[in-house]
Amino acid sequence: MTYCVGVLLNEGIVFASDSRTHAGVDNFAQFCKMSVFERAGDRVIVLLSSGNLAGTQAVITTLRQRAAADDGQPNLFSVGTMFDCLTLVADAVRDLERRDGPHLQKSAISFDASFIVGGQIKGDSPRLFRTYAEGNFIEASPETLFLQTGEAKYGKPILDRVITPTTSLSDATKCVLVSFDSTMRSNLSVGMPIDLLRYEANALKVTHRRRFESGNEEFSKLSRHWSDGVRSVFRTLPDVEW
Amino acid sequence: MTYCVGVLLNEGIVFASDSRTHAGVDNFAQFCKMSVFERAGDRVIVLLSSGNLAGTQAVITTLRQRAAADDGQPNLFSVGTMFDCLTLVADAVRDLERRDGPHLQKSAISFDASFIVGGQIKGDSPRLFRTYAEGNFIEASPETLFLQTGEAKYGKPILDRVITPTTSLSDATKCVLVSFDSTMRSNLSVGMPIDLLRYEANALKVTHRRRFESGNEEFSKLSRHWSDGVRSVFRTLPDVEW
Numbered sequence: 001m002t003y004c005v006g007v008l009l010n011e012g013i014v015f016a017s018d019s020r021t022h023a024g025v026d027n028f029a030q031f032c033k034m035s036v037f038e039r040a041g042d043r044v045i046v047l048l049s050s051g052n053l054a055g056t057q058a059v060i061t062t063l064r065q066r067a068a069a070d071d072g073q074p075n076l077f078s079v080g081t082m083f084d085c086l087t088l089v090a091d092a093v094r095d096l097e098r099r100d101g102p103h104l105q106k107s108a109i110s111f112d113a114s115f116i117v118g119g120q121i122k123g124d125s126p127r128l129f130r131t132y133a134e135g136n137f138i139e140a141s142p143e144t145l146f147l148q149t150g151e152a153k154y155g156k157p158i159l160d161r162v163i164t165p166t167t168s169l170s171d172a173t174k175c176v177l178v179s180f181d182s183t184m185r186s187n188l189s190v191g192m193p194i195d196l197l198r199y200e201a202n203a204l205k206v207t208h209r210r211r212f213e214s215g216n217e218e219f220s221k222l223s224r225h226w227s228d229g230v231r232s233v234f235r236t237l238p239d240v241e242w
Numbered sequence: 243m244t245y246c247v248g249v250l251l252n253e254g255i256v257f258a259s260d261s262r263t264h265a266g267v268d269n270f271a272q273f274c275k276m277s278v279f280e281r282a283g284d285r286v287i288v289l290l291s292s293g294n295l296a297g298t299q300a301v302i303t304t305l306r307q308r309a310a311a312d313d314g315q316p317n318l319f320s321v322g323t324m325f326d327c328l329t330l331v332a333d334a335v336r337d338l339e340r341r342d343g344p345h346l347q348k349s350a351i352s353f354d355a356s357f358i359v360g361g362q363i364k365g366d367s368p369r370l371f372r373t374y375a376e377g378n379f380i381e382a383s384p385e386t387l388f389l390q391t392g393e394a395k396y397g398k399p400i401l402d403r404v405i406t407p408t409t410s411l412s413d414a415t416k417c418v419l420v421s422f423d424s425t426m427r428s429n430l431s432v433g434m435p436i437d438l439l440r441y442e443a444n445a446l447k448v449t450h451r452r453r454f455e456s457g458n459e460e461f462s463k464l465s466r467h468w469s470d471g472v473r474s475v476f477r478t479l480p481d482v483e484w
Contacts, residue, residue: 153395157424161469162476171476182399196482208381208484218483225479227403233471234404237464240438242450 001189004033005176006116007159008128009139011169012201016176017048018184020151020191023099034195035060037067037076037119040205044083045076045119046197050149050240053134055096055113061066062092065208082119082127083139090135097135116147126201151187155179166191167237174222177212181223194219243431244392246275246290247403247418248358250370250382253411254443255360258418259290260392262433271359276437277302279309279318279361282447287327287361288439289317292391293375297338297355304334314384324361324369325381331359332377339377358389361441393429397421411440416464419454423465436460 004017015034022028031053037045047063049056068086069074076085097111104111110133115218117137128140130147140147146159164173173196183190191214198208212219246259257276273295279287289305290300308330309317318327339353346353350373359379360370368384372389382389388401404417415438425432433456440450442445454461 013420153428154399156428157396157399158422158472160427161472170481171473173482174479176477177482182402185402186395186398198484210482210484222479222482226475229475229478230400230472231413233468233475234416236471237416237467239412240415240419240452240464241460242440242452 001187002033002050003152003155003180003183003187003190004050004149005146005155005159005179006046006048006118006128006130006140007146007163007172007176008118008126009145009163009167009172010165010201012044012203013120013126014118014129014169014172015046015048015197015199016180018180018190019193019195020189021053022189025188028189028191030191030193032195034197036197036206036209037063037205039077041122042204043077043119043121044199044204044206045082045117045121046199047089047115047169050114051112052109054186055100055111056115058096058100059089059092059115062096063088066092080121081124082117082121082129085119085121086117086129086131089115089131090137093131093133094136100193112147113241114122117201120201120204122204127178127197151183151190154186155183158182169200173198177219177222178226179228181219192216192219208217211241243273243429244292245394245397245425245429245432246292246312246358246391246463247388247397247401247421248288248290248360248370248372248382249388249405249414250360250368250420251387251409251411251414252407252443253406254445255370255441256411256414256418257290257358257360257367257439257441258286258422259433259437260422260432261437262431264294264431267293267430270431270433272407272433272435274437276439278439278448278451279305281319283364284446285319285361285363286441286446286448287324287359289331289439290358290391292356292358293354294351297342297353298357300342301331301355301357302333304338305331308334322363323366324359324363324371327363328359328371328373328379331357331373332379335373335375335377343412356391358391362443362446364446368441393425393432396425396428400424411442415440419461419464420468423461423468434461436461
């Protein structure tokens with residue numbers, strides 16, 4: 001499993017992904033699921049990967065190779081809108097599904113690669129999408145500002161409560177980290193490190209990116225402060241009337 | 243789906259259940275999933291039902307009929323411990339599974355009835371259990387103070403953060419209601435009314451029970467206050483260092 005979140009705000013976008021991959025409980029490993037395509041002053045495109053690792057790595061590498069080829073074909077650095085970027089991601093997913101899918105089917109496994117994709121291309125506003133395993137995709141809207149993939153349930157309620165279009169990038173970042181902490185307490189298949197990227201609208205470059213390693217003291221402190229804070233909120237709520 | 247929770251505290255036990263049943267999105271209804279066996283001064287036993295409605299109703303009715311028969315066979319009013327109560331629940335589940343199971347199998351449906359069962363019998367302390375569809379069961383312990391059935395994931399993180407053995411019944415009750423609110427925001431198969439029972443240790447009778455109907459103003463206010471409270475907690479947390 002995996003947990004990835006993208007949150008679209010007036011101030012920009014917050015992206016976060018965990019790093020655990022596994023094939024059964026006795027075979028887990030650590031891989032970064034955050035990929036960035038950046039040309040400062042022109043575009044920042046961030047992809048967060050969910051699914052079978054072989055599939056998601058192949059899609060990302062294919063997108064990188066196609067961008068590097070610069071052969072006149074559309075690629076993530078040449079297209080003019082985020083929507084067009086998403087169609088390129090979908091094309092790569094479907095190309096690889098065609099190649100690998102039949103072989104996986106022999107073992108009753110389906111090709112499974114889905115992505116949260118967001119960012120900004122000069123001339124357009126910041127936008128946020130998620131793709132499904134079939135390559136089709138949806139875009140975040142004012143009614144649904146955050147998109148999740150993987151083990152989404154544990155971490156959703158706090159995002160539901162807190163995120164509005166005017167939430168600051170700073171508050172949304174803390175909220176996303178709490179959402180990860182809540183998920184990791186209950187699901188062993190989601191694990192540190194957490195990759196975090198805060199994109200500021202119209203920056204057109206990556207200014208804030210960091211990783212929280214396992215045991216990170218700042219992360220642990222945030223978790224403790226949060227738990228203390230919510231317990232204090234309960235004490236201030238009116239008691240139930242019987 | 244369903245959502246039921248029992249929380250075991252030093253001060254007593256909080257029980258809550260939703261009321262929605264459904265067979266597809268185009269066929270949903272409302273049934274109380276909380277059943278109480280009470281003999282004031284001697285015992286209070288609360289059952290919260292999850293599973294196929296025909297199965298859970300049959301189990302509860304069988305337990306009631308066996309208790310009323312008073313035929314020398316052990317029943318929920320005659321046995322001396324909560325553990326023995328749980329074996330009676332398991333027996334009823336298995337009796338009905340034997341009767342209905344083969345008929346359900348013809349439609350590829352399995353007999354599915356599980357329960358959160360808690361309460362207190364004179365001479366014993368308050369105890370809390372949950373049964374599985376097979377009739378086997380587990381008991382809450384100091385490391386795991388709350389037990390959930392049904393759509394448990396959305397509502398778990400807040401219980402994880404707040405509940406300790408010394409949490410007051412009052413705070414735990416509010417926490418359980420927030421846990422329900424968080425779940426109902428994301429899963430249409432969990433719905434109001436919410437049945438709530440607060441059992442005070444050694445009371446040996448039901449002193450606090452109520453129902454929150456859909457649109458209840460107190461419930462809506464609790465939800466709003468909670469959302470406001472957690473947003474204010476985020477503003478007090480230290481910002482992430484980049």
